[in-house]
Amino acid sequence: MMHLILADSELELMPEEIKKGRILLDSSLHHSLMKGLKDWKRRGRPDIVHIFLLIAQESILNKEGLLRTYVHTRNNEIIYVNPEMRIIKNYNRFKGLMQQLLIHGKVPLKGGSLMKMKKERLDELLNKIKAKKIVFSRKGKRKALQDVFEENVACIIGGFPSGNFISSVEKYADEIIRLHEEMLPAWIVAMEAIVAYENFMKLHL
Numbered sequence: 001m002m003h004l005i006l007a008d009s010e011l012e013l014m015p016e017e018i019k020k021g022r023i024l025l026d027s028s029l030h031h032s033l034m035k036g037l038k039d040w041k042r043r044g045r046p047d048i049v050h051i052f053l054l055i056a057q058e059s060i061l062n063k064e065g066l067l068r069t070y071v072h073t074r075n076n077e078i079i080y081v082n083p084e085m086r087i088i089k090n091y092n093r094f095k096g097l098m099q100q101l102l103i104h105g106k107v108p109l110k111g112g113s114l115m116k117m118k119k120e121r122l123d124e125l126l127n128k129i130k131a132k133k134i135v136f137s138r139k140g141k142r143k144a145l146q147d148v149f150e151e152n153v154a155c156i157i158g159g160f161p162s163g164n165f166i167s168s169v170e171k172y173a174d175e176i177i178r179l180h181e182e183m184l185p186a187w188i189v190a191m192e193a194i195v196a197y198e199n200f201m202k203l204h205l
């Protein structure tokens with residue numbers, strides 16, 4: 001099983017210090033309001049979560065039942081994504097869903113949940129997952145994923161556009177891996193990890 005974790009994601013409701021109201025923060029819309037916020041240049045990026053989830057949930061690995069996807073946020077919430085969840089393609093509707101999730105803790109509100117959110121730190125999640133922990137970072141070692149993977153792996157990718165992890169991910173890493181000399185978007189790192197693991201598990205034969 002691969003556990004895929006988008007860590008320190010910039011997904012949050014608009015902080016009360018800039019505006020009262022429970023709207024999802026989106027830097028492309030709220031840029032001017034955000035300037036007083038700490039770390040404002042990296043915050044409000046639901047688009048990263050959207051593309052990451054589209055790639056993960058539609059992957060062959062997920063269809064084969066070998067993927068568990070989680071989104072950890074800067075406010076130490078963990079979103080548990082049901083493998084059955086198909087991600088809405090329309091970005092505005094996706095944002096509406098994530099807003100509902102952050103407010104109510106689950107979606108849909110009635111019946112079984114496709115996504116649920118818990119107040120939980122990244123280290124608490126990682127302690128529960130029995131797997132080799134691989135952090136993806138440009139500061140890591142360049143190694144072939146085939147040589148690093150085991151049957152049970154947890155891959156940790158930063159869900160932010162710039163800067164470093166806020167959580168102390170290095171403490172929990174069994175390996176820190178660099179995929180390329182250049183910075184890659186989180187969803188490309190996720191795609192590379194998923195396909196490498198599909199090959200490792202010989203799903204394409």
Ligand SMILES: C[S@@+](CC[C@H](N)C(=O)[O-])C[C@H]1O[C@@H](n2cnc3c(N)ncnc32)[C@H](O)[C@@H]1O
Binds near residue numbers: 156162178181184
């Ligand atoms: C847009 S980057 C975050 C910015 C960060 N300053 C950086 O250079 O990685 C998003 C995430 O993708 C992963 N990542 C980006 N480029 C990578 C690379 N070349 N090798 C391994 N992981 C990478 C890391 O987990 C990173 O936190």
